[in-house]
Amino acid sequence: MAHHNPWPDEGNTGHIWDEDIRELDNPPPLWWMLSFYAGFIMIVFYALYYPTIPLTDELGGSTKGVAGWTQINEYNDDFKVLNDWRDAKFADKEEKLASMSVAEIIKDEELKSYAVATSKVLFGDYCAACHGAGGAGNPNFPVLADDDWLWGGNINQIKASISNGRIGNMPARGMMGNLTDEEIDQVTDYVIALSEGKGGDASVAAGKAVYAKGMCLACHGPAGKPLAPAGAANLTDQVWRFSSDRAEIRNVIANGVNVKKNGQYVEGTRQAVMPAFKERLPDAEVNIKRLAVYVHALGGGQ
Structure with missing residues (x-):
């Protein structure tokens, strides 16, 4: 770094390297300064418009913002739009699922494919924890993809199992309880x-x-x-x-x-207890049919 300044009137800071590389002291452009100050104004705007400042529960949990906006409200609005679109697009198939029996549904290939496709999330949410992905069975829970059924594997028996649940029953030491x-x-x-x-x-x-x-x-x-x-x-x-x-x-x-x-x-x-899902599933009447068709199609349905 040089200790003399050959350009004293240039407006540099006096920091000079390699004889001619200088650090200038020019002010930022006006447009940059305006943007900088506008950023502070936007911070104040966002803090007032959106929920921003965390508070204790006694003080209400957080500032709510004058817009009343929350991510949950936005999610619910978007989800409603999606559901409305689905209802309109698949209304005819949903009506058929509601009105037809499970035996009739599996005979209609198009409707059966629709029921299977729309059951995967339901199965993952309500069944896979015990029966495994794709019905492969977790330890100590029945496999649904084979043809070995304790309560019967035809479509109506599967529907009854899902709807009403099943409770295993085997007496200890034989039916008479008298085995040594x-x-x-x-x-x-x-x-x-x-x-x-x-x-x-x-x-x-x-x-x-x-x-x-x-x-x-x-x-x-x-x-x-x-x-x-x-x-x-x-x-x-x-x-x-x-x-x-x-x-x-x-x-x-x-x-x-x-x-x-x-x-x-x-x-x-x-x-060995399987809960009844007629009181657990949303829109249970239709979704039990949907799941019954899905389980029947996993490979072991009779």
Whole structure:
């Protein structure tokens, strides 16, 4: 930096580098200064016009602004515009969904496709937490994309399950509650053998006798396959409601499902409850049909 100023009348600050590079002291252009001051005016305007200053709850939470504008109000207005557009565009399909039965809807390919397309968000919001994305099933919850159904997989049965919910019921230690620990071990081995197609093996003959003694066949059928869908699992496939682990299967046999004593679940019992959605879903009558068609179309609908 130079210590002399060869251009004393230029209006520089006296800071000079490399002999001729100077720092000038010119005032900003008028247009820039006007914009600068206008910015301060706009700050005051925005502070008065929009909600701006945070306050304590006792003082009202924040300044409201003379415009009364909030992001929530703007969102609601925009959402109403979107819904009005949707109502106008898809009114005919929505009317059909409301007036037709689920059995009729799945026979109409165009309407079925519309119901499936408009159910994805509903399924994600209300069903996927338990049944997984696409019905793949989360741990300890039923898979909806296969063809193994506890309560039936035709379209009307699916609709009834969604609407009214389902509560699993399996007594502890057999229907009579009289199985010993040894007998529980034996029938556990028999149930596993049934799933592997080995229910007739001599090695599980004792468990087969316990299966009859415990009245397991009353729900699961004489050969491990329920005669009608009424909440009982098919024991001849390898689809398990909770787990294929032997200890888990034994626990279910020993402690049952949804077994209560004095209004409380007993220790070890498995809880299997699906809530009723007829009181939970918005516009439930139509949306239950929509979801039933979607679940039916996931791959396992009968």
